[in-house]
Amino acid sequence: MLNIVVCVKAVPDPKEADKIRIDPVTKTLTRADVPLVLNPLDKHAMEAALQLKERFDAHIAVLSMGPPEAGRIVRECLALGADQGVLLCDRAFAGADAYATAYTLAKGIEKIGPYDVVFCGMASSDGSTEWVGPELATFLGVPVVTRVKELVEFGEGWWKVKASLEDGYRLVRVKLPAVLTVTRELNTPRTLSFSGIIKARKKEISEWGVSDLGVPSDLVGLKGSPTIVSRMTTRESKREVEIIGGTREEKAERLVQRLVEAGVI
Amino acid sequence: MGERFLTEIQGLLPRSETFSERCGQRSMENTPGPVWVIAEQIDGRILTVSLQLIGQARKLADELGASVEVVLLGDELDEHPQQLFAAGAARVYLGSDPRLAFYQPELYTEIIVKLAQERQPEMVLIGSTDVGRELAPLVAARLETGLTAHCIDLALDENGVLEQVVPAYGGLISIICPEKRPQMATVARGVFPTPELDESRTGEVILLDVPDELPRRVQTLEIVREEPEGVPLESAPIVVAGGAGVGDLEGWRQIAELAKVLNGALGCTRPAVDEGWAGLETMIGQSGKMVSPELYIGVGLSGEQQHMVGIVGAKVMVAINNDPHAPIFEQVDYGIIDDCREFVPALIDKIREYQAT
């Protein structure tokens, strides 16, 4: 049986995330009521696991580090078809950078048990560093392939995958267990179904904190983060905009005029 | 004075219980460690971003009183250190071996980590490329240090700590790695200027050994690259970029037409990639390409930070959007408030008229 772990993150809904901004006066983040949703790339990670479960015999554990509200995202993954849910939730985990996040997730995965593959979205829509997958693999002591866009061959204890390059791909043979971070191209995620939501009722979500993981609290969260934000500023715009008026034709003509005068066309 | 944090790498180690104050005090007792650039080559050609980082590393190193060292891995690279010296490096660690011809994550990581443990660089800069974005975190995790993505500026703060500036939440955040060393950052091509190459400069070459017994758990079997179409974004003098407001494929064809009639390159924002109108490789912004055109025209996009930081030093910027509230109107020289579906064809006509004269 294939043991799969999918790492997922609850992020501010990307459609509304631009409501969270740095206030130019206070230089802190404005509060905004943006709902949390499943990180879009993690949907592709989940879909990869679900398709493998349909093809082979597999057990899918979904793991997330986040606030209590992130529990709904874990439940959503159970409704999509995961078997087991784990939420790493503790005040001590807050303020983590990618390093501390990867460390905490690694501890969570070790506690879940043996695994063959860990899927993560390549990056989250907030933060979006792309670091968690590779750092997670390092802490687990397993290999990683980033930006997987196709699963090509499944061997005994190894897989062949295509990893995206900007202008093509690498064909990679990777020994399991391994961490794979995935791109949009890998698959089309399925949508929630009502019966999946009903089946999720019976599935368990465990909530683990610092003491459950058995780690010192200075290795996680803000304390365990090598990087911190030292300040926030707003960008000053150096341009004075001219809104070109008139009828549509006039606007087009005037714009062309300006661009010719500026010597750019 | 703060203390230099010495790291030992053996799996996950407990870190010190007491942290010094997080205002980043540097040790002034010794000369600072070197500023490193992990350079990259593809098919023997050193990437422009690596040269740009060497240029910036030079500035940082001069301020610090440190030297610039570059690590370059690949095969048949005997002639290459010269270009790196010309860009500003004082020393090149060269791994030139058939086994290093293609990026192999475990091998590259092992070589760089062992070397860093030996030489204790103060900072490590890596280009934000396909390889860099995988290699950097692998190295950073092994060295138990911090790593910042999407930097659009690097400067020393008042404590001599590297201030890594990243666009976020409509503004800029400064990230520092106050205690761990090296301080690591990835930077995209085009953020820093390409330095003038001074062919008279020389430096020291140190040849690296390739470790023999390594787990080969990841093997790159094949690399397949496709020929890019049209004008490459990074070097295009005219860039037209489309966003969600373009509406649909028909609208996308219109702005492609606009780019064509101007002989420019066509870029996009994330929503356009999500909709399937354009490929990820044409996305301009924080997680995509940096462009520095003479003329930039943003069509149907709101002017979000993640995209706008991808435009560096454009001479003239234009926005076409039917939402007068769109933040882009504060960041351009000329604004057209109109439905792009109606305006772009009219604009194309006027451009054609002008070109006919």
Place this chain on the structure above:
Amino acid sequence: MIDFTFTEEQELFRQAAREFAETKIAPRVPEMEETGEVSEEVVKALAEAEMMAITIPEEYGGLGLGYVARLIALEEIARVSVATALMLQVFALGIEPIIRFGTEEQKKKYLPALATGERLATVAVTEPTGGSDPKSGRTSYKKDGDNYIINGRKCFITNSHIADTITVLARDEEDPDAFSTFIVEKGMEGFRPGHKEHKVGMRGCNTGELIFENCRVPSRNLLGAEGKGMRVAMTAISEVGRGGMVGCALGLQAACLEASVEFANERILYGKPISKLQTIQNKLAEMKIDLEAGRLLAYRAAALQDQGVRASNEFAVAKYFTTEAAQKAAKMAVDIHGGYGCMEEYAVSRYWRDAAVLGPSAGTSDIMKVIIARWVLS
């Protein structure tokens, strides 16, 4: 006490229904508007998404989720296509009499196929003599050995031409005060759909006439006790039918508000977006007030229904309120859009036409008031 929050599971149902409506129904709307015909793909998509199974008990192949879940699904679907929501709500309306009054054999025979969407359902009560006055109906039946023979015409029947399983109300030829309901199946001798209506709104939802000419129906298709048919039909209509209209109306109200906010933020008059003008803000506020109020009325009635309590009066209040509010919201949305509100490319013009059909469906507003007055005076 009263908890007005949805459970985590209900939030997931809403998310699932919204994702479904936006990805599977929305692309079909232009085609439905154009042809006015039911889209086969939409029916198929509804079946695949298990939408017909929501109210059917698990032992008959349904999801057994109840009426709050049904309302959530209808609201989200109506937000994208009221026509589809109306079609779906009438499937549930046609299914309800069998759940409530069917024998075990009837439930086992019809419900599983209705749950998978293999078969589609409706209810046929209204006749040219009036729907508001169901007792005036002339469609009649008489016993003939082991069968019943039905004669008559039903009109304005939703899903008339696509339904396979129809609950038909008819009066006893011998006893004008006695009504019975029968399950008539597509293809039965003497039964056929007749004239198809071309509606100004709710395009994509089929409405038409059903003709019974010596329609021969086996006696095992009698639904409920003989002579008690009015109760069978009216129970379903007064709770599930009205409840369904509420879902349609709420979705339409939400769509009108969203479209109005988007337009008001973009449209510039006098140098600023019209959302800054108080007269526009008044309309948006009214739409919001009606939406908040409508939701409370709706979910309270549905919650009662889930508890097994009779909620026909509460649904009358909710139906009246939300369908009237939807018509008001559509008019305000069109006003906010100005000239654009009458143009086909703008969704609000469709909302306006759809809203017009909400009123008379499952009981007119005036009839709702009659029922509510009766409730008050009882």
